[in-house]
Amino acid sequence: MSDKAPPEKRNRLVAVTLDETSIGRGNPDQEHERAIAIYDIVEENSFGVPEHDSGPYTLHLAIVDKKLAFEVKAADGSGCVTHYLSLTPFKRVIKDYELICDSYYKAIRSASPAQIEAIDMGRRGLHNEASELLVQRLEGKVDIDFDTARRLFTLIYALHWKG
Template sequence: MVDRRLIRVDMPEMAPLPSAYAEADRLQAMRDLLADNQFAPAGMGVGPYGLELTLREGRLVFDIRDADHQPLRAIVLALGPFRRLIKDYHMVVDSHEMAVTQGMGEARIQAIDMGRRGLHNEGAALLMERLDGRVALDHETARRLFTLICALHQRI
């Protein structure tokens, strides 16, 4: 039977993020991703998969592994196309955290959250486009991976 999902996502050398709010966002994305995802690398009929997600020399590396941690394929993407979205995402997350901690009101928090969802959708669409032909993802998996990419980028 073919199992087209991730059972593990590792982010080597990932220290906790500077903000407790950003760290909670990363951990929630990780939990949601592992609970439900669709991840189907092209030409690989066996699964489930593990993924090591890293940044190397300004590039995003998807190191796809089998269930026993053996390397299957590495996909390297330029980070440039994601930079504006990542920057905007961090600004929105900071604004959301400030709105919540300073009690700016439910309407303001909801407006910021809508902006964050929009950036998630845009980031997911870009990730799916950049992985097209190499890895098939559903929209929710791409959204959660985009959150993890933002967390990696925030670390540097």
């Protein structure tokens, strides 16, 4: 893609990968959620790197020395930038999200629709909180919209799955 492409064609992700050494394998529900998040991100996203107007981009997520690594490259594979984010601000919300997801997956097998809906509302609320935190933590480094942040949080959470 040329530098003359409009910003809406440049400021986006065309591929997202997760580091195989960092990733925890999840149960089938989790693996399905991960695949959907990657598909959804690639289909529709807003992602820009302020200091490198060389998009579209690819993103590789990994855990490196207990930090979240955002390795961003131009779609042609040329290097761009890697940002390392402390996971400390995410610890509480990831722990809470894990607990509510466990409750949700158990509930969908046996609970009433009203109980499932109540748990899912809590799950979505935590997901939103984590997404807002991600946007804040990336401010000045990577420009993303809220929907892209939600999908990225799903993948960040996937790096913590124990299976």
